[in-house]
Amino acid sequence: MKFRDDFVWGAATSSYQIEGGQNEGGKGAHLWDEYVKEENGKVFENQRGDVSCDHYHRYKEDVQLMKELGIKAYRFSIDWTRIIPEGIGAINEEGIAFYNSLIDELVANDIEPYLTLFHWELPMELYKRGGWMNPDMPEWFANYARVIAERFSDRVKNFFTINEPQCFVGLSFSEGVHAPWLQLPDSQTLLMSHNALKAHGRAVQELRAHARQPLNIGYAPTSGIALPATDKPEDIEAARQAYFGIPQEGTWAWNTAWWSDPVIFGKYPEEFLVHFEKDLPKITDDDMKIISEPIDIYGQNIYLGYPVRMGEDGKPELLSRNTGYAKSASNWPMTPDALYWGPKFLYDRYKKPIFITENGLACHDWVHLDGKIHDSSRIDFTARYLGALSRAAEEADIRGYFAWSLMDNFEWAEGFGQRYGLVYVDFQTQKRIPKDSAYWYREVIRTNGACI
Ligand code: BG6
Numbered sequence: 001m002k003f004r005d006d007f008v009w010g011a012a013t014s015s016y017q018i019e020g021g022q023n024e025g026g027k028g029a030h031l032w033d034e035y036v037k038e039e040n041g042k043v044f045e046n047q048r049g050d051v052s053c054d055h056y057h058r059y060k061e062d063v064q065l066m067k068e069l070g071i072k073a074y075r076f077s078i079d080w081t082r083i084i085p086e087g088i089g090a091i092n093e094e095g096i097a098f099y100n101s102l103i104d105e106l107v108a109n110d111i112e113p114y115l116t117l118f119h120w121e122l123p124m125e126l127y128k129r130g131g132w133m134n135p136d137m138p139e140w141f142a143n144y145a146r147v148i149a150e151r152f153s154d155r156v157k158n159f160f161t162i163n164e165p166q167c168f169v170g171l172s173f174s175e176g177v178h179a180p181w182l183q184l185p186d187s188q189t190l191l192m193s194h195n196a197l198k199a200h201g202r203a204v205q206e207l208r209a210h211a212r213q214p215l216n217i218g219y220a221p222t223s224g225i226a227l228p229a230t231d232k233p234e235d236i237e238a239a240r241q242a243y244f245g246i247p248q249e250g251t252w253a254w255n256t257a258w259w260s261d262p263v264i265f266g267k268y269p270e271e272f273l274v275h276f277e278k279d280l281p282k283i284t285d286d287d288m289k290i291i292s293e294p295i296d297i298y299g300q301n302i303y304l305g306y307p308v309r310m311g312e313d314g315k316p317e318l319l320s321r322n323t324g325y326a327k328s329a330s331n332w333p334m335t336p337d338a339l340y341w342g343p344k345f346l347y348d349r350y351k352k353p354i355f356i357t358e359n360g361l362a363c364h365d366w367v368h369l370d371g372k373i374h375d376s377s378r379i380d381f382t383a384r385y386l387g388a389l390s391r392a393a394e395e396a397d398i399r400g401y402f403a404w405s406l407m408d409n410f411e412w413a414e415g416f417g418q419r420y421g422l423v424y425v426d427f428q429t430q431k432r433i434p435k436d437s438a439y440w441y442r443e444v445i446r447t448n449g450a451c452i
Helices: 031-038 055-068 093-108 124-128 137-152 165-174 186-209 233-244 257-265 270-275 285-291 338-350 376-393 436-446
Strands: 008-012 073-077 112-118 158-163 216-220 225-228 298-301 305-310 316-318 354-359 398-404 423-425 432-434
Touching: 008 112, 008 354, 008 436, 031 124, 055 093, 055 432, 073 158, 073 398, 093 112, 093 137, 112 137, 137 186, 158 165, 158 186, 165 186, 186 216, 186 257, 186 285, 216 354, 225 233, 225 338, 233 305, 233 316, 233 338, 257 270, 257 285, 257 338, 298 338, 305 338, 338 354, 338 376, 354 376, 376 398, 376 436
Parallel strands: 008 073, 008 398, 073 112, 112 158, 158 216, 216 298, 225 305, 298 354, 354 398
Antiparallel strands: 305 316, 423 432
């Protein structure tokens, strides 16, 4: 197994999922803070992230844990409403101070920070003004990005702008399975997507303009990966077409090209423009210039793939999975080849250095009689996925891998019902216990993957 000598081995989290401290430190309210209060059964057992892992108070302990586990890079996100409680306007110095000490702690322990600006904490005040539908959203986000650059880029070099627009637009506003549980027409969600992409581009501009040092700036979308059913060239071509095409299942937002072509090429895919013609927002050349502001690195969160072959009609055909296929506690199929074909297809098309910004397995972990967490399936899962990634690394420029997640946390609609962590969290006592997979991952990091 061969990875670059400077391969980045990390773990990822996001703010609402781990922080807690919901009403503390001058924080404002965001969409999830507000909408989980409804107790409408949309979140597993009506749980909420008000306390979650209490990382807001325990971040020093968590950084020490990372150090003990040999983790070299930490991808975390900032809650916009800790920095600017109403999304625009006054800056909250207490929020700045919290992230300053987290960053200082990371740096002091030789852990490289990778900062994500937006992992879904849309300030409530901005949502009331239409949120992603409001044409001012890109400027509001740009203002926030400027503050982040001014305050943190002296110590943080690596940034991701937005995490998974497929989810914060698609799951939240198209499928209605994430807060605020809406199912809006395509014309509205396409407008949101355009504003979100502009917000990304404006953030890149602001980060760059106010940086205290040269930065690596990227983007962190997601998608299921189309996997060729066989090695035949026609099946590979079918998978590539399906991966970058209009989704054959689910809502329009579950796709790659709509979200990534504009960022890299400065234009939306023609096929989509034709297909969604009647629902498109106004798109100008200036917009596309903003959206395609050059980025340095390309992040992709990859969990799973789906089989595709070339159909008899010369079009990609989605295949059903084999009965009894291996799957996670979230019923996601185990498809290690997603970490081969995903980065390969992305690199072939976009030619940017690639980071796997999230990958991991939901398990029903518990503390065993000996006091440990024996999560052998997570070890097996990760070994298989990293094996595929190392194959991709022979053909594409793969720079790093972030395990999702550093620790068990509030998994959005799944509440605390799914555990993805390398570290087990007892949500009653807040005790952290590294799982077997955490010690295994430490060895992977130490040997740069050679031990797998
Ligand atoms: C990704 C998100 O979609 O998948 C993470 O970026 C999330 O925030 C992870 O936790 C797992 O998904 P879920 O729906 O099981 O929480």
